Amino acid sequence: MGFPDQIVRTVELAHPPVKVWAAITTAEGLASWFGDTATIDLRPGGTARMTWTEGGHVANMRVERVEEPSVFGFTWHIYGLPEDDPRRTYVEFTLEPAGAGTRLTVVESGFAQLPEEAYQAAFGGNTDGWKSELGELVEYLDAA
Numbered sequence: 001m002g003f004p005d006q007i008v009r010t011v012e013l014a015h016p017p018v019k020v021w022a023a024i025t026t027a028e029g030l031a032s033w034f035g036d037t038a039t040i041d042l043r044p045g046g047t048a049r050m051t052w053t054e055g056g057h058v059a060n061m062r063v064e065r066v067e068e069p070s071v072f073g074f075t076w077h078i079y080g081l082p083e084d085d086p087r088r089t090y091v092e093f094t095l096e097p098a099g100a101g102t103r104l105t106v107v108e109s110g111f112a113q114l115p116e117e118a119y120q121a122a123f124g125g126n127t128d129g130w131k132s133e134l135g136e137l138v139e140y141l142d143a144a
Contacts, residue, residue: 006111007123007127010104015141017069019144020100020104021072022104023073023141024093024104029140030048033137034136037051038051047063049061060076062075065092071094075088078114079122081114089126092108092109104137
């Protein structure tokens with residue numbers, strides 16, 4: 001395949017890792033910037049679910065990695081594929097202290113498993129999605 005397998009986004013946040021960790025790993029935090037409602041069982045093998053009122057979208061996730069307060073990873077359904085398709089991408093948040101704030105890197109991988117037409121929709125949609133969602137995370141943290 002001749003296309004990238006992963007989306008990588010890094011953002012500098014003016015908040016300590018403990019505050020960023022809470023925003024990305026708690027139901028309250030996730031529902032404040034990522035979805036409209038959220039549930040999460042924060043342990044490897046645990047489940048998480050987010051819903052968006054606009055469009056009625058639901059994301060069911062499986063928690064894969066929890067290394068508080070520096071790494072959180074999950075798998076989820078690939079945008080654009082039928083709901084019963086077993087393929088998933090892996091999303092990992094890495095938090096690093098950066099002065100008084102945090103450098104947050106988000107990597108979503110697993111796109112190379114897709115045929116080109118499905119790849120274009122999933123990779124393009126999620127590239128735009130992470131830009132938007134991380135902007136919302138910054139707004140949420142700055143307002144709190």
